[in-house]
Amino acid sequence: MTEKLEKKNNLVIDLIYLTKPKVMSLLLMAALAGVFIGSENFPSLKVIIGVFIGGICASGGSGAINMGIEKNIDINMNRTKNRPVAEGRISPLFSVIYGIILNLISFVILFYTTNLLAAVLAITGTLLYVILYTIILKPNTDQNIVIGGASGSIPPVVGYVAAGNGIDIVAIYLFMIIFLWTPPHFWALAIMIKDDYERAKIPMLPNIKGEKNTSIQMMFYTIILSIFVISFTFVTDRANEIYLFGSSILCVLFIYYSIKLIKNTNKESALNTYKYSLLFLTLVWVLMIVTSIEKNI
Numbered sequence: 001m002t003e004k005l006e007k008k009n010n011l012v013i014d015l016i017y018l019t020k021p022k023v024m025s026l027l028l029m030a031a032l033a034g035v036f037i038g039s040e041n042f043p044s045l046k047v048i049i050g051v052f053i054g055g056i057c058a059s060g061g062s063g064a065i066n067m068g069i070e071k072n073i074d075i076n077m078n079r080t081k082n083r084p085v086a087e088g089r090i091s092p093l094f095s096v097i098y099g100i101i102l103n104l105i106s107f108v109i110l111f112y113t114t115n116l117l118a119a120v121l122a123i124t125g126t127l128l129y130v131i132l133y134t135i136i137l138k139p140n141t142d143q144n145i146v147i148g149g150a151s152g153s154i155p156p157v158v159g160y161v162a163a164g165n166g167i168d169i170v171a172i173y174l175f176m177i178i179f180l181w182t183p184p185h186f187w188a189l190a191i192m193i194k195d196d197y198e199r200a201k202i203p204m205l206p207n208i209k210g211e212k213n214t215s216i217q218m219m220f221y222t223i224i225l226s227i228f229v230i231s232f233t234f235v236t237d238r239a240n241e242i243y244l245f246g247s248s249i250l251c252v253l254f255i256y257y258s259i260k261l262i263k264n265t266n267k268e269s270a271l272n273t274y275k276y277s278l279l280f281l282t283l284v285w286v287l288m289i290v291t292s293i294e295k296n297i
Contacts, residue, residue, distance in 0.1 A: 014084040018067055018095055019060025019102070026281060027155045031055045033285035034159025034174055036292035037238045043163055050113025051162050054106045055155060058122040061102030062129045062151075068095030069134055077196040099126075114162035121161060125154035139201075142208040145190075149182030156285075170236045173228060180225035181281055184218040184258065188274035191215075192267050211265035218273075219258040226251035229284060243291045247284060254280050 031051050035043045067074065067085045074086035084090040103126050110119035133148030141147075156174035157167070165171065190197060190204040191211050197204045206214045229251055233244040257273045 010089075014090055015098070017084055018064040018090065018098060019056075020063035020066075021060075023063060024056060024059040026278070027059045027152065028052060028055045029282060029285045030174075030178060031155040031159035031162075033288040034156035034161075035163050036159075036289045037156075037170065037174070037236060038160040038163030038165045039292070042293070042296045046113050047162055050109055051118070051159050054110035054113070054119075054122060055158070057102040057106035057109065058126055058158075059155070061099040061106060062126040064095050064099030064102065065126070065130050066099075066134050068092040068099065069130070073139075073200045073202065076200040077193070079193055079196055110158070110162065115164070117166075118158050118162040121154055121158045125151050125158070128154070140203070142203045142205045144203070145186045145205075146183050149179050149186075152182060153178040173232050173235055176228050177225065177232070177284065178281070180221050180228060181277065183221045184225070184254075185274065185277040185281075187214050187218050188261070188270045188277060191261075191265060191270035192274060212262070215258070215262045215265050219255070219262060222251075222254050222258045226255060238292045238295055239288065240291050240294065242294070243287045246287045250280050250283055 032048070035047060035051050039047075067083055069092070070080075071085045071092050074080035074083050080086060085092055085095050103123060106122050107119045110122055129148070129151035133144065133151055137144040137148045153175045156178065157171045160171050160174055161167070187205055191206045191214060194204070194206050194211070197207055205217065209217075229247050230244065233239045233247070254276065257269075257276050261269045261273050263269075
């Protein structure tokens with residue numbers, strides 16, 4: 001009885017692990033920021049819950065499909081070798097089917113709680129992540145994370161259109177913020193675990209062009225990202241002086257970390273940049289949510 005319960009508990013943990021909850025949390029924050037930015041008044045509870053649960057299923061489903069496809073890559077990387085599929089606790093086929101089911105649930109939830117466009121965009125994000133990034137780009141080009149970053153850029157747009165908006169300049173800005181953030185974030189990680197990618201034969205930029213070249217390109221994307229983040233103040237009335245001040249400080253710090261990495265491209269500097277990039281994006285979404293709420297008070 002105890003052994004059966006333990007196996008059941010382990011299966012539940014593995015099913016959660018398949019959804020990449022750490023990645024999901026940042027994408028959910030982005031989607032909710034989109035909801036608040038897109039709502040003229042405080043968003044309805046129905047839309048918030050719909051985007052939250054629908055986002056969990058869409059993001060989690062794409063993560064599960066990714067793990068099912070990448071078993072042979074994951075087993076060669078220290079960072080991913082303990083994943084459920086890599087260790088053989090869950091089969092690749094089960095992981096892919098599980099991911100597809102989650103995405104179907106996401107579509108239904110978003111369709112009935114928000115609108116068709118939000119549901120279609122969520123599925124589009126998964127298709128881009130699985131087909132464009134995981135299958136086509138990741139194993140074949142050192143620009144994989146640049147073009148493939150489009151998939152991770154969709155969640156805030158899903159939240160924005162779920163609030164009743166179309167694809168406009170605000171939606172494009174929300175998309176571009178994650179799109180431009182993705183290269184410096186993931187290339188910092190790629191510098192940290194360069195040997196892992198080498199063993200897995202994944203052509204990440206640090207392995208192909210070198211760490212110095214990568215850090216310079218990271219700086220380029222960070223500067224363009226900063227322009228979009230700060231100028232977002234002037235494309236929507238949901239962002240105010242608080243957002244402008246806070247986002248400016250965040251961008252200056254991101255550029256500072258990028259400069260430090262160019263000067264010293266060791267793993268410690270890459271780790272600091274990687275950690276800050278996570279904090280940066282989280283706080284940008286928090287600023288958007290806070291200033292949107294302040295507008296409704």
